[in-house]
Amino acid sequence: VEDGGVVAAPSSSSAGLGVVGAAVEAVAAVAAMQDEVGSRREGPEPDPDDEPPKKKARVPGGESGKLEERLYSVLCCTVCLDLPKASVYQCTNGHLMCAGCFIHLLADSRLKEEQATCPNCRCEISKNLCCRNLAVEKAVSELPTECTFCLKQFPRSSLERHQKEECQDRVTQCKYKRIGCPWQGPFHELPAHESECSHPTKTGTELMGILGEMDQSHRRDMQLYNGIFSLLCYEKIGFTEVQFRPYRTDDFITRLYYETPRFTVLNQTWVLKARVNDSERNPNLSCKRTLSFQLILKSKVNSALECSFLLLKGPYDDVRIKPVIHHHCFSNDTNETEYVLLPISDSVECNKLLAAKNINLRLFIFQVQK
Numbered sequence: 001v002e003d004g005g006v007v008a009a010p011s012s013s014s015a016g017l018g019v020v021g022a023a024v025e026a027v028a029a030v031a032a033m034q035d036e037v038g039s040r041r042e043g044p045e046p047d048p049d050d051e052p053p054k055k056k057a058r059v060p061g062g063e064s065g066k067l068e069e070r071l072y073s074v075l076c077c078t079v080c081l082d083l084p085k086a087s088v089y090q091c092t093n094g095h096l097m098c099a100g101c102f103i104h105l106l107a108d109s110r111l112k113e114e115q116a117t118c119p120n121c122r123c124e125i126s127k128n129l130c131c132r133n134l135a136v137e138k139a140v141s142e143l144p145t146e147c148t149f150c151l152k153q154f155p156r157s158s159l160e161r162h163q164k165e166e167c168q169d170r171v172t173q174c175k176y177k178r179i180g181c182p183w184q185g186p187f188h189e190l191p192a193h194e195s196e197c198s199h200p201t202k203t204g205t206e207l208m209g210i211l212g213e214m215d216q217s218h219r220r221d222m223q224l225y226n227g228i229f230s231l232l233c234y235e236k237i238g239f240t241e242v243q244f245r246p247y248r249t250d251d252f253i254t255r256l257y258y259e260t261p262r263f264t265v266l267n268q269t270w271v272l273k274a275r276v277n278d279s280e281r282n283p284n285l286s287c288k289r290t291l292s293f294q295l296i297l298k299s300k301v302n303s304a305l306e307c308s309f310l311l312l313k314g315p316y317d318d319v320r321i322k323p324v325i326h327h328h329c330f331s332n333d334t335n336e337t338e339y340v341l342l343p344i345s346d347s348v349e350c351n352k353l354l355a356a357k358n359i360n361l362r363l364f365i366f367q368v369q370k
């Protein structure tokens, strides 16, 4: 096979193309810079202003690529190589990271107890050291992007409408879903399915069974919220903001755990502990992240203290935690609960907590009185 795909970079190729040519040349220059930065893995970049103007160099994707394709390689996240969908951050040397990768790097560094560094140039990164790059965010939003269903390219501005309303391959559900049809498939197959769907011809008795199952799951949700509402009627309720701080065990191979300072709720002294991935040895090596916690009563009690408790997000955090009510009867012998999972929706949300120096949550304790 001949390598005829590689096109040399004649410096006059864009002469006479006017604005477009200038834009392509600018992109090429930026791409070349990024490329060089990428290949030189240590030390800060010299300020580009101090250097003579760059000669036009190799561009990833080839000279012949379309402007959009070349912009992709310039504007993509240097970690996951995808085009950032939301905020874009940059290290002090200008390497771009999408918000997800940035938070992941910060969370990993907490787990490894190391300073987070830019994967490209190894300079230190943190929420204070890195800033957003609005120009890149705006440039990305101008680029065409691929529909996740039909894989055709659309301008970002019209993609949302296309995916929601126009795409023939978008995932749709049968209109008889409300009476239990589980079918889902591409939009273009929907009319065929609906014309032969068996659900509208089901008997009333059959439908009653289906609706009963659907009521069940709704009832479970209602039970949880009614449970919380009835706890709120208790006479003795205490709550406080709790701050988990990272520590290391003094084992031969140390493990990360979190602990709050002692706090007082309902006239008792308590401590919360938390661990990542159930104390997995190297949680930084796995993509899945979970946090579980334990409530410990530190004061001595004369009689057993039966409590319900609830850990929710703190006042200034945006992490999503589902409410789950736990119960425990605390006494001098049983002063620790089991480790229970903090119900965070997914690993991305969990990384948001781990990326921060301390984890701030709010704890409610309800004392059960008989």
Ligand SMILES: [Zn+2]
Pocket (backbone or CB within 6 Å): 077, 078, 079, 080, 081, 082, 097, 098, 099, 100, 101, 102
């Ligand atoms: Zn990324």
Ligand SMILES: [Zn+2]
Pocket (backbone or CB within 6 Å): 091, 092, 093, 094, 095, 118, 119, 120, 121, 122, 123
């Ligand atoms: Zn960097």
Ligand SMILES: [Zn+2]
Pocket (backbone or CB within 6 Å): 147, 148, 149, 150, 151, 152, 162, 163, 167, 168, 169, 170
């Ligand atoms: Zn589509």
Ligand SMILES: [Zn+2]
Pocket (backbone or CB within 6 Å): 174, 175, 176, 177, 181, 182, 183, 193, 194, 197, 198, 199
């Ligand atoms: Zn159906």
